[in-house]
Amino acid sequence: MSAPNKSYDPVEVEALKPEEIERMRDEALAAFAAAGDLDELAHAKVAHTGGGSPLALANREIGALPPQAKAEAGKRVGQARGVVSKALAARQAELEAERDTRVLVEEAVDVTLPYDRVPAGARHPLITLSERIEDIFTAMGYEVAEGPEVETEWLNFDALNIAADHPARGEHDTFFVEGRDGGEGTTRAEGSGGGSGVVLRTHTSPVQIRSLLDREPPVYVICPGRVYRTDDLDATHTPVFHQVELLAVDEGLTMADLKGTLDHMVRALFGGEGMKTRLRPNFFPFTEPSAEMDMVCYVCRGESVGNPDRPCRTCGSEGWIELGGCGMVNPKVLVACGVDPNKYSGFAFGFGIERMLMFRHNVEDMRDMVEGDVRFTRPFGMEI
Incomplete structure (x- = not known):
């Protein structure tokens, strides 16, 4: 049975070499800085901090190392990932502030302008x-x-076979504009025949x-x-x-x-x-x-x-x-x-x-x- 490989150097693993870790970190920082808005930053976040990002894949390689080699490799990868996370948070804060400032300018309402809009109407x-x-x-x-x-009593009542003594012809049910004697405001409902009175x-x-x-x-x-x-x-x-x-x-x-x-x-x-x-x-x-x-x-x-x-x-x-x-x-x-x-x-x-x-x-x-x-x-x- 062979002895443990205590001389294994983690830098021999390509993804864990210091220069590779630095390259992955720098690419992430450059992608965050190049993001022009929050949507582009979201794509960069997935590419450089997600489960399939280079630093995440390098972090998985640490598990295959012997115990005495894991500490140094883990420290190297952890420091790089920490720098990337801080850069991501800082860039996100910057872009959110820019967005809020832009919204305040683009959606500003001048309340001193004259009101010229016609409110939505409705038909009855x-x-x-x-x-x-x-x-x-x-x-x-x-x-x-x-x-x-405004009608005559004859059209409103007589022609419709409504008798002179019908309750509908009383002032309790009908507005009379002019009575039989032509006096304005009279409310008598007596008699019938054309021109006997004017009603609403x-x-x-x-x-x-x-x-x-x-x-x-x-x-x-x-x-x-x-x-x-x-x-x-x-x-x-x-x-x-x-x-x-x-x-x-x-x-x-x-x-x-x-x-x-x-x-x-x-x-x-x-x-x-x-x-x-x-x-x-x-x-x-x-x-x-x-x-x-x-x-x-x-x-x-x-x-x-x-x-x-x-x-x-x-x-x-x-x-x-x-x-x-x-x-x-x-x-x-x-x-x-x-x-x-x-x-x-x-x-x-x-x-x-x-x-x-x-x-x-x-x-x-x-x-x-x-x-x-x-x-x-x-x-x-x-x-x-």
Whole structure:
């Protein structure tokens, strides 16, 4: 058995020679000094301090040396690696300071400059929704009709078969601009007939009457607009709100046409083939037969009904949400507009756009729509 090789000189290992260690150290220092930014320094760091760097590989050679030779070789390599680490830290500090100084210069904001930027605006969501509804029906061949907001009682009430003693004609529900005697500010609602008084329209139905008076059937119009009621402003009511009403008068129209039109509308507004409507019997002076229209809940699609494991806050687990009134046009209304009820029939419906906005976008307080706060309108954007 041979004796230990006590005369083995570590400098005979090429990677551990003093000149080689110095060369590796100097190359690392030069690479760090040449790095122009932090990204280049990161690459140099991996190349000269990583596990595959020359100094790391030389350090591995020490393990093959005899015990009496390891100390000197380890000291030599350790000193070189220490110098490299200090140089790396110093250069990194320099480059970070340069970066921070450059950012302060390049991204500086002169707060004394005049403010000339126009803040991002937004269209009011009621207008956007109204126009979307108009688009749905104009695509079906309907015409958008408009009329004045100050109307005669005859157009607002009488032509719609609303009797003189109907509660809607009282001052508790209607803003009267001019009474029968022509006195401004009078709120009497007595009598009927053309020119009996001037009111702020309580619905957009007068536009339907004007459309029938101005056009020969067939008539297909949609009537959006602002209306007025003597309601107090609260979370669910406002004295000024928006309605959209539809009128179709043609030969052979039936409740089936009305139902199909309603179904198409709710599918277009709320999406999904599962959306549908239902009609519940009701009474309105201007339609006969009349109905309240409901749409299936757009959140639960009716699946919350009788299902305690899946309650729905939107519809109260009833499965349906009330939209508004509808029905076949009363023949008396057709006669008042000069349309032959024996030849023509029609259907109509109407609903509040504010209420529809609350449904579609989970708006909880109607006052947000009228207070003019841009924080309410901006999330709806600039959809045109």
